[in-house]
Amino acid sequence: MRNETPYLPQEIVRNILVRLPVKSLIRFQCVCQDWKNLFKTPCFIAEHRHHSTQQNSLLVTDCYISKCIADTWHLSILNREMQFLEFRNPPIADTFGPLWRTIHSSNGLLCLDLIITNGPYNSFMLWNPAIREVRQVPHFINDSEKSDDSSVGFGFSPVVNDYKIVKLSLLDRMVVEVEVYALRTGFWRKVKLGNLEVTTIKSDHGFPCNGSIFWYGLKEYDRIDVIVSFDIAIEVFTLIPFPTESLAFELSPFRLTMYDNKLALVSAIRNNESSLFIELWLIEECTNEPREGWIWTKIYTSRSCPCWSLSPMIIWRNEIVCSVHAMHEMPFGSEMKNDEAKVLLCNLTTNEFNMFAFPTKCDFTNRLLDYAESLVPLSNIKIEGQ
Template structure:
């Protein structure tokens, strides 16, 4: 009588990797204790990238920051079901004297300007946090409010590096004085001579920057006989600035930069008065390649979407999945006390052209909203 095979069940490594990359970071950290092979796989750069790609495509979050107490701020993640799934972070490394510069590949860059000035890199999923080394021109709390500057943070696949950009501008004429860049790979700051534009100024100081395809983008203005609204871009790998014209929007001051289908995008919005009622209208412009008259491909703005009229004053803040996320004024939640404010967010679906209102039960109106994806990306520089 033949004996049954006693072979140990076996799964090929690619199948194991395919399963593991679909798990949330919390489970991944636990499963690193299963065996040495699993731990090595989950710490490998190729796996971190595959997990990030899957997380970005399948599980994107919105990161909200709010708070009115001078001692602290509050952060929460909003999941796919905006009505119920609000996950608040416990003890984020921030106070009311901090601001989020940007989120990139699961890393959050934080500027702190309380008693001393510094930056933090924080991975909320792994709970890793590290303080960035001192900048070339340190600022104390008083200097921070007397010095004018703009910030950016992002990742370049070409350079395989995360960088913080700090742009100092003159308080007299708002033109650029100097530019400092921090590299995570070298854990150091340097001053770069990258600015070569005259009569170009940054604007929308408190608006979050946008990072896509290895470049950081800000709103700008080129002034002269006729003022021209421009987008200022910074190539993270080459450490060079460039100017991009606005799309032909009606109201260039009422626009927000975002990312759509991994491309630079702009949402323009306008208020329309019809009788005694106020309506909003949204247009989505995307920077993408299209053929010119000679048949060659060139980058340009393409209008991808125009909304229906919405009977309220909307302010778009970002694009999430296939929807434009818009702020409206908060309202008191019925049955609660006056301090319990429910933030109302309107989502405009780009595919169906439908509006959906989400009532998020958080106490204070959000001050900042960012796109965020969980990742295993480490906050330390390569050894």
Template sequence: MVSTVSEPNNPFLPGDVIVNILKRLPVKSLMRFQCVCKDWKNLIKSSSFIQDHLHHSSHQNPSLFLRWHNSIRMQFGLLDGDCDKEVLEVENAPLTNLFFARIVGSSNGLLCVEASENDTYPFPLLLWNPVIREVRKVRRRTIIDFELDDLLGFGFSQVDNDYKIVRIKVPEYQFVANPMEVYSLNSGSWKVIEFDNLEGVAIRSHRNVTVNGVMFWIGGKQGLDDDYSLILSFDLSKEVWTVIPMPDLNYYDKIRLIEYENRLVVLAGFFGEEKSYLIHLWVVEEDRCSSGERWIWTKIFTSSPFPPKLDPVTIWRNEIVFCPFYQSDYGVSTPILYTLNLITNEFKRFPIRSSQNDRINMKIFSYVESLVSFDNINIEDVAS
């Protein structure tokens, strides 16, 4: 609770009202407001307020994080809820002249980024809060040698109150090999995880998503290159694997695993009648019913027809977001963002505006602004 003082003829605001107002403000404003008084500074830096602000931002003001090339280097930007506004370019990126940058994952305002200013491998791993401009390097002195094709994932385990990076060795043919490694931000170290229940299982995509402390990959049976019948899940707290069957997705393509309303959702494209293209959303629940089935899939959405060239990447504010398309006018290439509303089934398109005209290979990720700081985490700061 923030203490308040009432003076004659001066307005009075109770502490809980101040908290309720401040938690609705953007992080950039809150960083400035720490200078108002000592009480406000202590409040904004407190763990309880950081969690309240994060909860509000996650539900009321999610953002999109963008990564793109220009003619000189890679850059980053944020797109908030007002699609008419231009991209807010991120200042003070962790490396100034990036040769390579790949966003491994996003959780609670923290990004895990594989980034480098040269072509020397292994590329450094960074944990970065772009809004409050904090960054930490992750030690890569691990037991297992890093390889270029290793799978990486990043997520938060609420049970452990810990952010974790998962690294999986993927030999030829994309089957999952033993062992794997998990990095804990709390301990600042890697540890090897042994498992024996994924024999004959292959991972089909480097894309993954973390939902409620569980990391998910699209998988299939080893040796069947066109088999996408499985989902591989790794519980970040229990550190165990589970194999989940996919819904019946015969004749589907562009299969994606996405978080929606705090649940795992399978998004799958489908060619319908008269060359129309549809998207279906499936949600899974674990329930052993009388038939013996453990995993129950339910289709929760079917889109109206849309152009098959669009590639869905995430869900943002009840809208499916597609990878930007580029429109050229008078020699200037402008990214066009397409969205599909899950409630109204309405398509929208708008240009992504920024001060940069030469934006190439733009990638989009779900993101939420937060005050989460490495000072608020029990972390051992280690150099690469």
């Protein structure tokens, strides 16, 4: 307008800022004190995190690059343009050794553990690569003498606004002890096993979804397949029974994942010697009488896959991502090199397949995570209004 200073309402400015990448927001902290303070508020962080998750989701995989002296751990990411990039390793990783393994990603935070060749997990680290913050997690309470293995989960609960690491100590894959680390307190504490007694854990890692962490398990006595659910807020375990078709899952590669913001399971089902199909099941809790309990609904079956053998891993951008072990002789398959880690994308809308390969310099570890950068701090976790 003439003779008036150009002006944008604060609502529009905020609406623009919340859509920018973290790197730009870090630079813009020097624009003014109001912006610097805004970027640290829980409300803005949550709004930016939500937009980043919906619009800028990335695919992350562990990579180990072999060298003459030792192997080096790296994270590779696949962006929306199907381009591969690399994270810069956190400086603290070099202090504790080169071999780290990613447990899971939650709201832009990565939970890493140090790989120990002669014992269970020994050290954990929380890392926000976008804002370059790292927190070394203290050693857990006890190394259980009756434990020979462990399975770890990491997730977030909006109810208590906290991130937690859950460590299941295992003996012959049966749970003997549970310890929980809360980011807000910075301490480990033991929790009761509850109905986890005589439950065998078959998952290497827990999968986070909607404030809970899930493992695939097996009841020792009645041999009923179950999903073990841990509520992060109230720290209670629940067992979710498999449907009557569970035998097909047990005989086929499958993975817990999330679809439409709900817990889901993807599985590769072989009907005969030459036909393999990908199935997607939603797992929802029903509280309405008389159907109280958990409901399994199959919502997708692919056409016959162009692979002899594959393992579903994750749903990313409306596509089921699978690692490929063997392929038919097809045109796009013949273009791949034998030493490349092949990945198959199955589009849930078009039912089309697309094959691509990870960089040859990386040793693909069969771990893929959905990641979106965020401003979530590791120093102070605050609940808005307190």
